[in-house]
Every structure is written in structure tokens, then in C-alpha cells.
Amino acid sequence: MEKTIILNGSPRAPKSNSKRYAEIFSACHGADVEYYNITRTNHDELRRKIGTCSDVVLVFPLYADALPVGLLNFLKALELEPPAGKPVVSVMINCGFLEYRQNDLAVRMMKFFCKRNGYAFGSVVEIGSGEAILDTPFRFLAKRAIRDFSRSIRNRKYAAFHTTMPLTKRLFILASTLYWSSYGKKYGVTREEMRTMRIEGEKTV
Template sequence: MGNVLILNGSPRAPKSNSRQYAEIFSTNCQLPSDYFNISKNNHAELCQRMSEYSDMLLVFPLYADSLPVGFLNFLKHLEANPPKRKPVVSILINCGFLEHQQNDIALKMLRFFCRKNGYRMGSVLALGSGEAILGTPFRYVAVRAVKKLAKSVGSGSYRTIRATMPLNKRLFLWAATYYWTWYGKRFGTTKEQMQTMKIE
């Protein structure tokens, strides 16, 4: 029987949506799993642990159409310090855009990394609206998709899964504007201040 190493590559891992997705995955996967946040100081430890697992799930948010820089630094360390036994690599990536295909460039980067370094690719879950969906009535869409991911990794029947909120772009834009305007007010920031290109 295999096991899964879950690594959270979010810059705010302890309080991130990625952590919530990892918890849903762990609860629904038939394989035992261990969860770790990627930090600046644990790259060597995580690379050493990797040999103990049949599968690895990388969970992270999209940052500027790419990977978070802390996660990139971990991959650089992993490339230079590969485990003796390489796990199958599965991916759960979420973006704040409605369109799940916004994740495609980052996914290509990871597929290239795996191909170059001899890792077998497993399942992929690309989530659109992943930054917001867990706090909406459409939470079930994300949970259902993560459950499908967990089942595929647990059974070794790897596949690609895509999901997002069932909203049109106009409605999604309205909802996002409302949310961020409300969020800004909590910290004394106006909508106009958030729209400016000036950085203090």
C-alpha cells in the first residue's frame, strides 16, 4: 500500500486556501498521508523524507501566471538534491480567476520539471475561482473536484480534473468587485485606493 506526501507551496501556507484543499484531500484519500508546509528552512528535510512516499501532492496557488517564488526555490533545491526513490507527482493548483485554464502555464512548468528530473506525473486538479469558492454556496464544486483527485491518487488511476464556479464572467466580476470592496473597508481602504497604480 502506498502513501502520500502533501506539500503546501503557498506563501501563507498555515492560513491558506491550499491548506484547506489539502485537508479535504487527506480526509478523502484512501492512502495514508502526511502534510507539510514548504518554508525557507525545511527544503533539505522535505527532500530527504520524499523517498518514504509512493506519491506526492503539490498544493499551491497561482501567482502572476506562475509558481510562488518560495515554491520555486524549493524545486531548485529538489533538483539539486533528488530523493533516492522518486514519488509520483500530482498537482492541485488554484487561481483567483474564473477560468481554470489560467493555471495552464504553471502546470506546463511543473510537467517540464518532472520530465527533466525523472518524476512520473500523476493526477492534476486545476481550480478556477479557487481563492473564493470555499466561502461561497459553490463550495461543493471544489470539494467534489478534490474528492475526485483523492480517489484518483488513492487508486493509482491518474487523471486531469478541472473545475470552477458555475458563473458567467459578468456575474463573477460583480461578485469579485463586491467582495474586494467589502474587504478593503475592513482595513480602512477605499475602492479608489485599491484601483490606483501608486504603491506607498
């Protein structure tokens, strides 16, 4: 059965950039798309769902050059207990930094998972400046890359796509520093506080 399921692996799935990317994908892809967030408690339900579809699209952010832990736990659950049928796995990944290639390692991890567990790997779209691009005039670049990604899955001509904002690193750092400083200010957090390893008063390392 030709059916695509999108699974959001962002830890902040309901409010995530990944959700926004998934919405763009759904709008391009047409009717037969179902969307679910990956949570701690729905692994069995998602296993049943992906066992009946032709394609699964994993949409998630880059975390510490790798996969978010919630997604890793879901993949571990699939490894222990595989679904009834194995769909083609495609990946839509976004990262905060400007360079889309920051995502390469995480994509390799997904390819390794697929190879080891008998899933065909489909298409991939790597998005750089993923926290920002949709709220800038460059959002059309992200939409275009996702449209091409969706088309490749529909036509079963799996391929790799990428995009980012066409800015110099210097300009990107300047713009993002201004953005995060004023964001911190809104919540009473100074630039100095943002530079520490403390989260809400607790030291993290």
C-alpha cells in the same frame, strides 16, 4: 511503501486556501497522508520525507500565471540535490480568476520539471475561483473534483480534473468587486488605493 505527502507551496501557507484544499484532500484520501508547508528553511527535511513516499501532492496557488517563488526555490533545491526515491508528483492548483484554464501554464511548468528530473507526473486538479468557491454554495463542486483527484491517485489511474463556479464572467466580476471593496473598507483601504501599484506606501514597479 504506499504513502502520500502533501506539500503546501502557498506563501501564506498556514492561512491559505491551499491549506483548505489540502484538508479536503486528506479527508477523502484516508490514513496514509502527511501534510507539510514548504518554507525557506525546511527543504532538506522535505527532501528526506519525499524520498520515502509513493506519491507527493503539491498544492499551491497561481501567482502571476506561474508558480509562487517559494515553490520554485524548493524545486530548484530538489534539482540540485534529488531525493533518495522519486515519488509520482500530482498537482492541486487554485487561481483567483474564474477560468480554471488560467492554471494551464503553471501545470505545464510542473510537467516540465518532472520530465527533466525523472519524476512521473500523476494527476492534476485545476480550481478556478479558488479564493471564493469554498465559501459559497458551490463548494460541493470543489469537494467533488478533489475527491475524484484523490481517488485517481489511490487507484493509480492518474487523470486531470478541473472545476470552477458556474457563474458568468460578468456576475463573477460584480461579486468579486463587491467582496474586495468591502474587504478593503474593513481595513481602511479605498477602491482607488487598491487600484494603485503601491503596497503600504511603497511603489512596487
